[in-house]
Amino acid sequence: MNTSSALSAAPRDLPVWQLAVASLQAGVPVALLCVLASTGSSPGRQGFKMVVTVDSMAGSIGGGIMEHKFVELARTLLAGGNFSPVLRHQIHRREAPADRSGMICSGEQQLLVYPLTSADLPTVLRITELLQQSASGRLWLSAAGLCLEQQAPAAPHYTLQLGADWAYSEKVGFRDQVTLVGGGHVALALSRVLASLDFGLTVLDDRPNLNTHQLNPYAHYKRTVAYEQLPQEIPAGPHQYVILMTFGYRSDLVALRALLHHPVCYLGVMGSQAKITELLATLRAEGVPEETLARVHAPIGLPINSRTPEEIAISIAAELIRERNTV
Structure with missing residues (x-):
């Protein structure tokens, strides 16, 4: 017997990608927010995601004032039309000289605001299917775009490279x-x-x-x-x-x-x-x-x-x- 139940829980990301699919299919501008890295006492851990439109959202990057600021940033960028991916370092300490998030829980995060376009719809649909089927794949986000690849068996769950040629990847599904x-x-x-x-x-x-x-x-x-x-x-x-x-x-x-x-x-x-x-x-x-x-x-x-x-x-x-x- 090898079965999967209708009541078994879906991965946390599924509602995020489902809203992305519905928005792209309806021609509604949509942004993906993702925690690329987190250290210390951060409100959202690596891999946390949100999808934001002008009037709806799904998922979370940790909540609180920091999430509110990034939702507003995403909506401002969406209202302005096409925009490039935005990477921001956030430090959750009042005394930090720069990149203060407004929170004081002492951790740090690397956050991404990424525009999804109609060209991304086939990939977003496939990610949604993999999550629903508990199947494997590897999601890549970079300046070159969003893509989905076959999951390498020995690859770590997350990878991150920062800098001008930044690239983030993660295994689709439960870690x-x-x-x-x-x-x-x-x-x-x-x-x-x-x-x-x-x-x-x-x-x-x-x-x-x-x-x-x-x-x-x-x-x-x-x-x-x-x-x-x-x-x-x-x-x-x-x-x-x-x-x-x-x-x-x-x-x-x-x-x-x-x-x-x-x-x-x-x-x-x-x-x-x-x-x-x-x-x-x-x-x-x-x-x-x-x-x-x-x-x-x-x-x-x-x-x-x-x-x-x-x-x-x-x-x-x-x-x-x-x-x-x-x-």
Whole structure:
């Protein structure tokens, strides 16, 4: 089984590109705003986007006074007719000698205001299709124009070159991918939460007729697999998060053995402290080195005395947010 549900969450950018399509098709002037880089405590992170017309907008580059200023700048540029891309460095500190954003949160951003034209419509349509289909591609923005290329497997999610020959690229779709190994009640509750947090979501289980797996409407992909085959089922990479929440201790052990050396950024196991202690003791007895076991997050979830599947899901999602935002 390999399915994608109608209720699974779309990437954050989809409404942005949908408004761009509708505006270009209607002949309405439209500008794309994009955060090309961000450091420190910035209100919008790298890759955040907006589309702005004279009377509508979608998306966000972080909110606050800075976003308001850039929306007004975009509308002024649109009212003046054709304009060239505008790159602006913004510093969120009152004492900055130049490029002050009006905010005091201490970070910095590189922002782009980019005019979209009717010539860009085929590319914008294709980007929208890729996002709707959870398909891959690579978006490029530069002084030479907007284009879409095939995604190189080993390429980083974002690239940026500043200067006269500036160029920005990003992978289309979700940067961060979560795989839940085990499709039970907590996986269903966690899927519901993760659907709102801009994670691509896959749920795997080894039981072919599990109702909570089959009926999960939030996962982008669901498959029935043997846990011994997990390294072949889960991509490696710096934005891959894996959570083991299988039927019980034995299946957790099989899944964990399979993934101990799989290069992902986060590998966690759900369970009581007693179960986790026994699980790790078994692996130590099998000769697994301590440095290998140290990469396992277990038991997962922030300590909020959670009891129900929904409460456990909140605690796990909070831990994933903390991990993602410390990278």
